[in-house]
Amino acid sequence: MRHVRWSCSSAVLIAAIVAAPGHVRAADAETTARLDALVAAYPEALARHDGRTLFWRDGTAMAVSDGRPDKPFKELLANASILDQLRLPYRTGRLDAPPGRDDDPGRFRNEAFFKTMYGDCTKSEVQARMVGITWLPKSWGKRVFVTRVNGVAEKLKAVSDEIETLPAEIRKAAYPIAGVLACRPVADTGRMSMHGYGAAIDLNLDVSDYWMWQRKTDPIPYKNRMPQEIVDVFERHGFVWGGKWYHYDTMHFEYRPELVRAGTK
Secondary structure: OOOOOHHHHHHHHHHHHOOOHHHHHHHHHHHHHHHHHHHHOOOOOEEEOOOEEEEOOEEEEOOOOOOOOOOOHHHHOOOOOOHHHHOOOOOOOOOOOOOOOOOOOOOOHHHHHHHHHHHHHHHOOOOHEEEEEEOOOOOOEEEEEEOOHHHHHHHHHHHHHHHHOOOHHHHHHHHHHHHHOOEOOOOOOOOEEEEOOOOOOOOOHHHHHHHHHHHOOOOOOOOOOOOOOHHHHHHHHOOEEEEHHOEEEEEEEOOOHHHHHHOOO
């Protein structure tokens, strides 16, 4: 006869699950909703998920969790799972208050996920998928190159067209741009920036604020000069804004429709 050795901690955990099945179901429902939003956001690339595995249309399968739900903030930045990158809710619209400590929705990025989606810029895979658009043809009129994957180029063109309809005093914050493609890691994470996938754009440096440019204090004092009207345009087209991060980067917009789709105010 086989004997199973039970530890005290195991018994407590099982008792908690039995006593509160509703909490388990709620957690499962939340995970399912987040993964549903992810699949719906990238219909050309993603086929489905089963709660544990994400299935790509090219046959790739990826585990959504690494089994480490309690990673500290720095570890989340450096080694996010697919579920980790969905854990912080992004709220669209005007902020009622500056973001709370380490509230950085979108900064947790699973590198394998985005390399599968957009390619590896160190191997020129991203560059081969870049196309040119004219940014603000009436106001600035310069050609910039962005990824065509997921229709990002078309969406940025639509963003540009909408910004052109804004008053000149607001519109001038959107040009000249500071860049799109940059095959480099983020300074404080060591992981590839969304610029490395051609799916992010930085706007006018003259009206931008970045937490790493500021004198180091704790907490980090929030700064922003980017007009809300420009933020609203980007969000309508599936881009998140770095001004909604505790570690703010107000020039920065990146295409993350899975977060904006679920965003609420």
